[in-house]
Amino acid sequence: MRGGIQKVWLLSLLCVVISSQIVAALRDYYEVLSVKRTASDREIKTAYRKIARAIHPDKHPEKASEFMELSEAYQVLSDAELRTIYDQQGAEAAKQRQAQNNNGQRTGDPMDLFRQFFGGGGASDDTPKGPQQTYNAELALSDVYTGRTFSLDHTRPIICPTCYGSGAESRKDIHTCTTCRGQGVQIVRQQLMPGFTTNMQVPCQACGGKGKTIQKVCPRCHGEKTIMDTTEIDVDVEAGTREGQEYLFEGMAQQSPDFEPGDVLVTVHTKTEPGDYRRIGHNLYYTFPISLKDALFGFEIELQHYDGHTFSLRRDKPTQPNFVHRIPNEGMPIPEAEREQRQGKAFGDMFVTYQVIIPQLDNKKARAVAEALGVDVQNAHTDL
Numbered sequence: 001m002r003g004g005i006q007k008v009w010l011l012s013l014l015c016v017v018i019s020s021q022i023v024a025a026l027r028d029y030y031e032v033l034s035v036k037r038t039a040s041d042r043e044i045k046t047a048y049r050k051i052a053r054a055i056h057p058d059k060h061p062e063k064a065s066e067f068m069e070l071s072e073a074y075q076v077l078s079d080a081e082l083r084t085i086y087d088q089q090g091a092e093a094a095k096q097r098q099a100q101n102n103n104g105q106r107t108g109d110p111m112d113l114f115r116q117f118f119g120g121g122g123a124s125d126d127t128p129k130g131p132q133q134t135y136n137a138e139l140a141l142s143d144v145y146t147g148r149t150f151s152l153d154h155t156r157p158i159i160c161p162t163c164y165g166s167g168a169e170s171r172k173d174i175h176t177c178t179t180c181r182g183q184g185v186q187i188v189r190q191q192l193m194p195g196f197t198t199n200m201q202v203p204c205q206a207c208g209g210k211g212k213t214i215q216k217v218c219p220r221c222h223g224e225k226t227i228m229d230t231t232e233i234d235v236d237v238e239a240g241t242r243e244g245q246e247y248l249f250e251g252m253a254q255q256s257p258d259f260e261p262g263d264v265l266v267t268v269h270t271k272t273e274p275g276d277y278r279r280i281g282h283n284l285y286y287t288f289p290i291s292l293k294d295a296l297f298g299f300e301i302e303l304q305h306y307d308g309h310t311f312s313l314r315r316d317k318p319t320q321p322n323f324v325h326r327i328p329n330e331g332m333p334i335p336e337a338e339r340e341q342r343q344g345k346a347f348g349d350m351f352v353t354y355q356v357i358i359p360q361l362d363n364k365k366a367r368a369v370a371e372a373l374g375v376d377v378q379n380a381h382t383d384l
Contacts, residue, residue, distance in 0.1 A: 027069065029072075029073035029076055029077055029086060029091070030073075030077070032069055032070055032073040033047045033048060033051065033070070033073050033074065033077065034047055034051070035047045037087070039077075041078065044074070044077050044078055045078065045229070045231055046231060046232065048070065048074045048078070049231075051070055052067065052070060052071075053251070055067050055070070075098065075161075076091070076094045076095075076098065078161055079098075079161075081097065082094045082097060082098055085097050128258075128259045128260070129259060129260045129261075129262055130253055130254055130255075130256060130259040130260060130261050130262035131253065131254070131262045132253060132262045132263050132264070132265055133154075133156065133252075133253040133254065133262065133263075133264050133265070134264075134265045134266075134267070135152055135154075135264070135265070135266045135267070136266075136267050136269060137150070137152065137235065137266055137267070137268050137269065138268075138269050138270070138271045139237065139268060139269070139270060139271070140270075140271060140272075140273070141270050141271070141272055141276055141277060141279060141306070142306040143237070144237065144239075144240070144241055144268075144270050144332070145239065145240070145305075145306040145307065145332060145333065146239055146306055146307050147237055147238055147239030147240075147241075147333075148237050149234055149235065149236045149237065150234075150235055150237070151232045151233065151234050151235070152232065152233045152235065152266065153230055153231075153232060154230065154231050154232065154233045154252065154264065155228060155229070155230045156228070156229065156231075156252075156253060156254040156255070157226035157227065157228055157229070157254045157255060157256070158226060158227060158228075158229040158254075158255045159225070159226060159255045159256070159257065160218055160220055160221035160224070160225055160226055160227050161220075161227075162218055162219070162220040162221065163218035163220070163221060163225070165225045165226070165256075165257035166214075166218070166225065166257075167214055167217060167218055167221065167223040167224065167225040168214045168215070168216065168217065168218055168223075169216040169217060169218055169219060170216070173214055173215040173216040173217075174212055174213075174214055174215075175212065175213050175214075175215060176211065176212060176213075177204060177206055177207035177210070177211055177212060177213050178206075178213075179204055179205075179206035179207065180204035180206065180207060180211060182211040182212070183204070183211060184203065184204055184207065184209045184210055184211040185201050185202065185203060185204055185209065186201070186202055186203075186204050186205070187199050187200070187201055188200055188202055225256070225257055226254075226255060226256060233249055233252065233264060233266065235247050235266050235268070237268055238335050238336075239333040239335070240282065240332045240333030240334055240335050241268060241335065242335075243269065243270050243279070244267060244268070244269060245267070245268050246265055246266070246267050246268075247265070247266040247267075247268070248263055248264070248265055249263060249264040249265075249266070250263050251263065252264040277350075279332060281332075281348065282331050282332045282333075282334050282347070282348030283331045283332070283348040283349050283350070283351060284330070284331045284332060284348065284349075284350045284351070285350075285351045285352075285353070286350065286351070286352050286353070287352075287353045287355055288313065288352050288353070288354055288355065289354075289355045289356075289357050290319065290354050290355070290356055290357065291356075291357055291359065292356060292357065292358060292359055294315070294319070295318060295319045295320075295321070295354070295356045296318055297318075298314075298315045298316045298317060298318075298319075299313070299314070299315055300312060300313070300314040300315075301313045301314075305330065311327060311330050311350075313325065313327075313352060315354075319354050319356070320354075320356075321354070321355065321356040322353055322354070322355070323353070323354050324351055324352070324353050324354075325351070325352045325353075325354065326349055326350070326351055327349060327350040327351075327352065328349050329345075329346070329347040329348075329349065330347065330349065330350035331347055331348025331349045331350050332347065332348045333346065333347055334346055334347060334348065
């Protein structure tokens with residue numbers, strides 16, 4: 001079934017190649033990529049990746065023409081020289097220079113472009129997937145409370161956009177290895193001991209086991225097939241996200257002609273500062289010092305929360321040391337997906353532990369307190 005789908009979109013792409021020059025001329029390249037004319041290289045790459053994933057030819061063969069149009073726009077705007085020519089002289093001039101750079105070939109092979117952005121030979125189940133790349137990010141508890149979007153600079157090898165992962169200056173520079181005749185292996189005779197030999201199959205030394213040799217290497221990647229690239233990954237942290245929450249970005253890890261890109265996994269951790277609230281689940285915990293006077297006669301104090309709103313700590317009766325005061329709905333926000341399990345509750349609770357601070361008293365005041373408490377001064381353990 002999958003093979004049939006691939007044939008359909010490949011046939012569609014071949015048809016589009018014939019008319020691509022006409023189609024591409026109908027729309028501005030910046031419009032095709034949905035970016036401004038002042039867009040940076042990073043913005044152009046991000047836009048290409050986003051749109052290309054949405055019109056993946058293997059899943060949407062009917063959008064093959066859009067994919068080809070998008071690819072042509074990216075080829076020009078991602079190349080500094082071609083982009084300058086396009087801005088000053090238009091699409092036709094840029095295509096002519098592109099043809100000169102590619103030995104007469106104006107655009108890259110659609111399959112090469114497909115491999116560049118989706119890895120390997122497409123979406124085949126037989127194509128291995130590359131390694132996962134992981135990041136650990138630390139956010140202040142205040143950011144987790146309010147929610148925040150942050151960006152990571154993500155550096156990885158990508159398929160060379162000049163040779164599309166072939167490593168050659170042009171397709172004409174790729175030849176079948178004459179040593180192994182394209183097999184990638186050689187049969188060598190090895191002596192085990194005097195009078196005993198065996199034939200062994202080893203990777204071809206001439207082509208490195210690839211079955212192909214390159215006459216002229218790509219001037220951009222120098223035959224390495226990939227180049228290093230830095231892009232931004234935007235991580236959208238929902239208010240109240242749990243500690244250790246993981247965010248998966250599919251297909252964003254390193255690229256290679258030999259496998260599909262793996263995934264990028266970003267794990268968000270919470271860092272706390274001295275004096276911060278402490279978090280357990282969706283509840284917040286705080287130790288609040290109060291004077292002996294407040295402990296005995298009560299108090300009312302306003303505290304400011306992470307988002308700027310205030311809440312009251314109020315006691316109208318004596319407060320014992322280490323008394324825990326529960327304040328409903330002043331904990332962490334509860335993400336939408338978890339609220340149903342909590343009967344629609346939107347916030348956790350705040351638990352405040354009161355720490356009574358005993359004042360330093362001179363002898364006169366200490367004696368007065370002792371008498372008020374009925375303490376026998378003569379038998380006191382402290383000097384009064």
